[in-house]
Amino acid sequence: MSALLTALAGLVGLAVGSFLNVVVHRVPRGESVVAPPSACPGCGSGIRARDNVPVLSWVLLHGRCRDCSAPISARYPAVELLTGALFAAVAALVGASWALPAYLYLAAVAVALSFIDLDVHRLPDVIVLPSYAVAAVLLLLASWGTGDWTAAGRALAGGTALYLLYLVTFLVKPGGMGYGDVKLSGVLGAYLGWWGWDALAVGAFAAFLIGGAVALLVVLLGRGGRGTRIPFGPSMLAGALAALFVAAPVAHWYLGVVGLAPSA
Structure with missing residues (x-):
């Protein structure tokens, strides 16, 4: 069952990734993500259904438009593959539980916001702010389904704590x-708190570590200097997702280092 769920989640992720390509392209421009239908930016020809199959269509078309042969960026299949891989990984971690929809949503939002932030150095309110309501509904549903209302309390506390940490950092070091x-x-x-206190701590630290x-790396590669603005959103999202998978062993390792690990 777990292998089947993982495979199905991966396939769904490929399809979601195809939609996220639209989101990444249109949302920063203030355009609708549902209309008009996708078209080639080179010749304006509408994308046929057979040319809209995630990854496969790009491969069969050799990365070019069927009508005008304009190149299609390799980022399109990359976004689809990344989303599919994340969906599969989250499904394998969370399993067939009430929490699965919540964390699949987190994975999808992470992909969309990361690429948008890399492109325009902005995290659009039209995605971020509704995510509070979506997270509240899905995480409350997960607590209701599992009967773990303590997790819902942790989500509220975690969301508040991390927001205040970032707000203080923002006020103390403007421009950071x-x-x-x-x-x-x-x-x-909220997502990290629902998962556990260790995930909240590791996720908060991992964001700054990755950033x-x-x-x-940017400095070492000569791509910028101390004044170069580097989007921090992708690091935050990567740290949060990574914490879901590694928080428990990292917390256990740290407690062992400081001599607080429980005895076997």
Whole structure:
């Protein structure tokens, strides 16, 4: 059952990734994600249904428009593959539980917001703010389904705590991050808090660790200097997703280092 669920989630993720390509392209431009239908930016020809199969169509078309042979960016299948992989990984981790829809939504939002932030250095309110309501509904549904209302309390506390941490950081060090990062932090804190206190701690730390590593890499590769603005949203989202998978072993390792690990 777990293997089947993982495979099905991966296939759904490929389809969702195809839609996320539309979101990433249109939302920063203030365009509708449902109309008009997708078309080639080169010749304006509508995308046929047979040319809209995730990944496969791009491969069969050799990465070019069927009508005008304009190149189609490899990022389109990359987004689809990434979303499919994340959906499969989340399904394998969470399993067939009430929490699965909530964390699949988190994976989808993470892909969309990461690519948008990389493109335009902005985390659109039209995605971030509704995610508070979506997270509240899905995480409350997960608590209702599992009977774990303590997790719902942790989600509220986690969202509040991480938001306040980012808000204080934003106020103390202006320019260090954007206010969009602050708004996103509350959503991530809720998801991490629902998962567990260890996930909240690891996810909060991982965001800054990944962000610092990215900044160092940019400098070492000569792509920027100390004043270069680097989107922090992708690091926040990567840290949150990573924490779901590694928080427990990392917390156990840390408690062992400080001598607080429970005895066997």
